[in-house]
Amino acid sequence: MSAAAIAFPERPERLYSLRELSEMGYGSRRTLQTRIHEGKVPAVLVNHAYKIRASDLHLLAEQVGCLATPVMTVDDLAELTAKVISTWPRLSDDRKAELSRLLAA
Structure with a gap:
């Protein structure tokens, strides 16, 4: 050869x-x-x-699957947001309502 x-x-x-x-x-x-x-x-x-x-x-890389169901639903997030805003001591009621609208959007 x-x-x-x-x-x-x-x-x-x-x-x-x-x-x-x-x-x-x-x-x-x-x-x-x-x-x-x-x-x-x-x-x-x-x-x-x-x-x-x-x-x-x-x-060598292992595939990582995503969760089948979300950890937190939109309703859960809205409820948590409302709790945080309602207990925030330094905000006026108008500011709390404004923050609530912004977080809900």
Whole structure:
């Protein structure tokens, strides 16, 4: 096989050590090792140390779902606003009414 037949990429893909990924916030080294051993994240072994390709970093991110129901409804917020405004000692009744209208909008 001639040297011209071997194709090398122009730039090799970045490999991250588990220490680097841990410092970047992807979890502890132990957690990363566990994910590798469970087969959740592919890794390569370089000089007895695991490395993860830059193109596989998306596999380390966990999707976080949103709440199915709102924590506070609009009615709850309006009731809380009314309680705060009614107990505010330094406001005149006109100012309390004005603040109530502004917060309700």
